[in-house]
Amino acid sequence: MTRLALVITALTSLSRGVLGALQTCGQAQYDPAQYVCWSNQFLCPVTAGEGLSYCNGACYSKFMYTCANNILTLLEPVDTPFTLTVSNPTLSIHDKPITAGGLRLSLNGQTSSYCPSVVGDACPPGNTTSIVAGYGGASMNTLVPGGQRIYLDPSWNVAYTQAHSAYIPSGSLTTGFAAYKDGGFVNLNGNGWGWVACPPRASGPAGPAWNLIARNETNAESLNYCTPINLKVNPFPSRAAAWQYT
Numbered sequence: 172m173t174r175l176a177l178v179i180t181a182l183t184s185l186s187r188g189v190l191g192a193l194q195t196c197g198q199a200q201y202d203p204a205q206y207v208c209w210s211n212q213f214l215c216p217v218t219a220g221e222g223l224s225y226c227n228g229a230c231y232s233k234f235m236y237t238c239a240n241n242i243l244t245l246l247e248p249v250d251t252p253f254t255l256t257v258s259n260p261t262l263s264i265h266d267k268p269i270t271a272g273g274l275r276l277s278l279n280g281q282t283s284s285y286c287p288s289v290v291g292d293a294c295p296p297g298n299t300t301s302i303v304a305g306y307g308g309a310s311m312n313t314l315v316p317g318g319q320r321i322y323l324d325p326s327w328n329v330a331y332t333q334a335h336s337a338y339i340p341s342g343s344l345t346t347g348f349a350a351y352k353d354g355g356f357v358n359l360n361g362n363g364w365g366w367v368a369c370p371p372r373a374s375g376p377a378g379p380a381w382n383l384i385a386r387n388e389t390n391a392e393s394l395n396y397c398t399p400i401n402l403k404v405n406p407f408p409s410r411a412a413a414w415q416y417t
């Protein structure tokens with residue numbers, strides 16, 4: 172790009188902030204906050220802050236698909252442990268970790284874990300929240316016998332079972348999750364409405380952690396104070412990250 176083009180781009184983004192200026196894509200005009208233009212002819216929407224990519228007639232999310240030889244292809248599932256980070260560049264918590272605490276997964280919180288003293292040196296550090304996924308379900312990446320299963324609770328918050336307990340409230344969902352290599356952790360329940368990040372509410376528990384909630388057709392309206400996000404999968408070494416999360 173030439174120096175002049177850079178200046179023009181800078182001016183365009185400046186005026187866009189002030190005026191919401193439209194740009195052109197072939198014959199069409201579009202708002203760059205809402206669409207991306209591919210090859211000066213195809214418009215794809217921006218969802219969860221991600222300008223969708225284009226593959227031979229289809230717009231797709233890089234958190235789930237790739238375009239191989241012009242064919243839309245699902246990314247490979249991840250069968251090793253991973254951590255998750257928030258992805259939506261419009262949010263202050265972009266790139267912040269998903270954290271386990273209070274038997275819930277939150278955004279930008281503190282990882283909360285425990286290891287009995289008898290385990291001694293074999294205790295993993297327990298300071299990172301890591302997950303494993305497979306067979307449609309997901310669990311916390313822990314050593315505790317019985318494991319800690321991840322589920323959507325009846326309010327579609329993301330929760331995990333307490334160590335040494337298989338208790339899951341009735342009306343919860345334990346399947347419908349998938350994690351993709353170099354992609355995202357997705358919720359396939361409820362027709363792909365995706366995840367939202369809900370800011371801490373004045374009336375709610377204090378602290379910097381945001382709530383992670385799975386959206387669907389029914390709850391979308393009540394979650395309009397929240398922002399759609401993707402959950403980005405990041406590789407984690409093939410070992411347990413904690414004895415148990417609390």
Ligand SMILES: *[C@@H]1O[C@H](CO)[C@@H](O)[C@H](O)[C@H]1NC(C)=O
Binds near residue numbers: 296298299
């Ligand atoms: C977690 O603890 C280990 C061992 O004490 C340390 O090396 C690592 O940097 C810590 N990681 C984070 C994310 O704090």
Ligand SMILES: *[C@@H]1O[C@H](CO)[C@@H](O)[C@H](O)[C@H]1NC(C)=O
Binds near residue numbers: 325326361387389
């Ligand atoms: C959507 O989530 C709400 C909880 O927020 C739940 O009560 C409802 O059953 C879910 N709707 C669908 C269609 O699954």
